[in-house]
Amino acid sequence: MTIAVVSMIRDPWGGSEELWYEMGKLALKQGHNVIWAGYETPTVHPKIQELKSLGLIHISRPGWVPPSVSQAKSYFFKGRNFIRKRINPPIKRLFKYQPDIVIYNGTCYSIANEMQLLKFVQRHGKLRFFIIGHLNNQFSRGINEMEAGRVRKAYFLAKRVFFVSERSLDTAKRQLATEIPNAAIIRNPVNISSLELIPFPSGKDIIKLACVGNLVTSHKGQDLLFEALAKWDKKNWFLNIYGTGADLHYLKNLSEHFQLKDRIKFWGHTTDIRKVWEQNEVLVMPSIMEGMPLAVVEAMICGRVCIASDVGGISEWVTEEKNGFLISAPTVPLILKALETAWNLRDRWPEISRAAHEAAIRLYDPSPGLSLLNNIVTE
Numbered sequence: 008m009t010i011a012v013v014s015m016i017r018d019p020w021g022g023s024e025e026l027w028y029e030m031g032k033l034a035l036k037q038g039h040n041v042i043w044a045g046y047e048t049p050t051v052h053p054k055i056q057e058l059k060s061l062g063l064i065h066i067s068r069p070g071w072v073p074p075s076v077s078q079a080k081s082y083f084f085k086g087r088n089f090i091r092k093r094i095n096p097p098i099k100r101l102f103k104y105q106p107d108i109v110i111y112n113g114t115c116y117s118i119a120n121e122m123q124l125l126k127f128v129q130r131h132g133k134l135r136f137f138i139i140g141h142l143n144n145q146f147s148r149g150i151n152e153m154e155a156g157r158v159r160k161a162y163f164l165a166k167r168v169f170f171v172s173e174r175s176l177d178t179a180k181r182q183l184a185t186e187i188p189n190a191a192i193i194r195n196p197v198n199i200s201s202l203e204l205i206p207f208p209s210g211k212d213i214i215k216l217a218c219v220g221n222l223v224t225s226h227k228g229q230d231l232l233f234e235a236l237a238k239w240d241k242k243n244w245f246l247n248i249y250g251t252g253a254d255l256h257y258l259k260n261l262s263e264h265f266q267l268k269d270r271i272k273f274w275g276h277t278t279d280i281r282k283v284w285e286q287n288e289v290l291v292m293p294s295i296m297e298g299m300p301l302a303v304v305e306a307m308i309c310g311r312v313c314i315a316s317d318v319g320g321i322s323e324w325v326t327e328e329k330n331g332f333l334i335s336a337p338t339v340p341l342i343l344k345a346l347e348t349a350w351n352l353r354d355r356w357p358e359i360s361r362a363a364h365e366a367a368i369r370l371y372d373p374s375p376g377l378s379l380l381n382n383i384v385t386e
Contacts, residue, residue, distance in 0.1 A: 008384065009040040011106035013098070013124055015113035016045070017070060020052040021221075022301050023141040025196045027112050028054050029376025030383075035061040037380075044101050046070040064104070068097045074253070098123045108135045108383050111161075115140030115170065115179050115298075118161040119154040128164055137383055138162065139169045139193070144296035145178045145318060155183050162187055166386050169193040169379075171298040172320020193379060194372035197305050199280045204310040204364045207357040208288060214244045214353070217287035219280075219302040220294075222252030228293035228316065228337045229258055235293070235342040237265035242350060246271045247287055284309035288356065289349070294318050295337050307331070307367035310360040314349050324370060328352065330362035 012027045031041045035058065043058070044066040059065060069088040072081050109128060111118055118125070118138055128136045138161060143149075150158065162168050162183075168190050170176040176190050224230045229248070236246065248258070248271060255273065262271045277283060290306040290313045297319030306313055307324060313331040315321045325331035334345040352359070372378055 008108065009042065009104055009106045010034055010108045010110070010383070011042040011044065011101055011104065012110045012112055013101070013121070014043065014045045015111075015117045015120075017048070019048045019050050020054065022195065023112060023139075024054070025198065025301070026139065026193070026375055026379060027110060028058065029196050030379040031058055031063065031376075032061065033376050033380050035063065040064070040104070042066060042101060042104055042106065044068055044097050066097050066101050068092075096123065098127055102127050102131065106134060108137070110137045110139060110383065112139045113141070115143040115175060116150050116154065116158050116182075119150060119157040121161075122157070125157070125161055125164065135166050135383065135386055136164055137167050137169065137386075138165045140175065140179065140298070141171055141195075142296060142298040142319070143175055143178050143182065145174065146296070148182045150182075159183055159185055162189070165189060167191050167382065169382075171195060172323055174318075174320050174323065175298050191382070193382070194370075194375045195299065195301055195304075196375050197301060197308060197371060198278070199305050199308060201281060202308055202368065204361065205281065205284050207310060207360045209357070211288075212243060214242070214289065215287040216244055216246045216289045216291050217249060217283060217306075218246060218291055219249045219283065219306070220292065220300065222248070222250050222254045222258060224254045224257065226295060228295045229254070230261055231337060231339055231342055232291060232293045233258070233261050233265050233267060233271075235339045235346065236270075237267060238339070238343060239346055240267075240270075242346075244270070246291070247283075248273045249275070249277050249283060251276045280305045281309060284311050288312060289314060291346075292316060292321075293334055293337050293342050294321075297321060299323070304367055304371060307363040308371065310364040312349065312356050312359055313363065314345050324366060325363075326366070328359075330359055330366045 034041050042064040046068045048071055069091040072084040168187055170192055220227045262268050290311055292315040294316045299320035303313050303315055303321055313325055315325055316334045316337045325333055327333050332345050332349045335341050
């Protein structure tokens with residue numbers, strides 16, 4: 008069987024790629040053919056290299072624009088990419104392999120921009136088409152009615168539309184003004200070496216907070232957190248930031264603006280999640296939008312207190328004052344309120360952290376790649 012994955016991500020890697028990667032690795036080992044149509048990037052991620060060593064066929068999608076070029080040069084790169092796609096269309100190359108299954112991997116609505124893919128799916132009526140939607144914004148639709156119509160059409164063409172949380176599914180129904188009878192919930196993999204609870208530290212003078220995720224403030228809301236912490240500076244805390252992204256320099260400048268430079272440290276990307284939670288007690292995640300962030304799941308499995316926005320599927324995992332704390336909306340006053348609530352209950356943090364671990368162990372899927380593979384092959 009030939010399985011094709013079409014990805015929208017324009018970075019070398021991201022959390023949205025983990026699920027199809029796990030599925031693809033299993034499929035290749037079982038003797039299936041796997042094709043990945045992914046955007047070209049300056050570097051190839053080690054997980055793609057691993058899949059290539061197992062037989063993955065990579066079809067490059069032109070689309071890379073250097074991040075630091077001038078606007079005029081960016082137009083040049085975009086124009087060149089457009090011409091390259093017209094001369095040698097990557098989706099047309101993909102369908103020459105006559106896939107039995109096609110998976111589109113993106114946000115809940117990014118399929119609206121994949122008109123060539125949808126045309127080929129329509130022409131090949133016998134293939135099985137699936138969509139994985141990792142993210143939408145419950146506060147902002149972000150698409151116009153024409154685009155919403157294309158999304159509805161794509162959902163209709165799909166055998167199954169996978170969402171990573173019930174909230175994301177409910178948001179899609181509202182924003183698309185339609186029922187989605189072929190929807191299903193699927194879990195993403197966790198990236199930790201052990202599922203064991205990390206003992207909660209005691210007797211520390213400084214509470215170590217951690218913020219884990221891409222440094223993209225329109226998504227993760229770190230700038231709101233900085234402003235809230237600037238107004239909470241009488242508390243004894245230190246914030247460790249883990250991740251990379253376009254807003255790194257902005258956030259470093261903002262930490263100086265709010266006079267927090269000595270209380271915040273930027274560590275860059277890390278792959279050792281358990282080490283993060285051996286060194287920190289609390290995850291603070293003031294996200295503007297989410298599907299279901301792996302950072303929350305991984306922190307809970309490790310037995311850490313989460314203070315996170317009630318967006319996406321977070322409240323499906325975090326229960327207020329029982330196994331964590333919810334920021335009712337991503338605003339500075341409400342972030343402050345959640346921080347204060349958590350601080351006032353800090354004597355209960357060891358108990359709350361154990362409850363977080365137990366809840367996450369119940370909810371997570373130990374083999375999400377296998378679950379996806381079984382879903383698409385047997386559908």
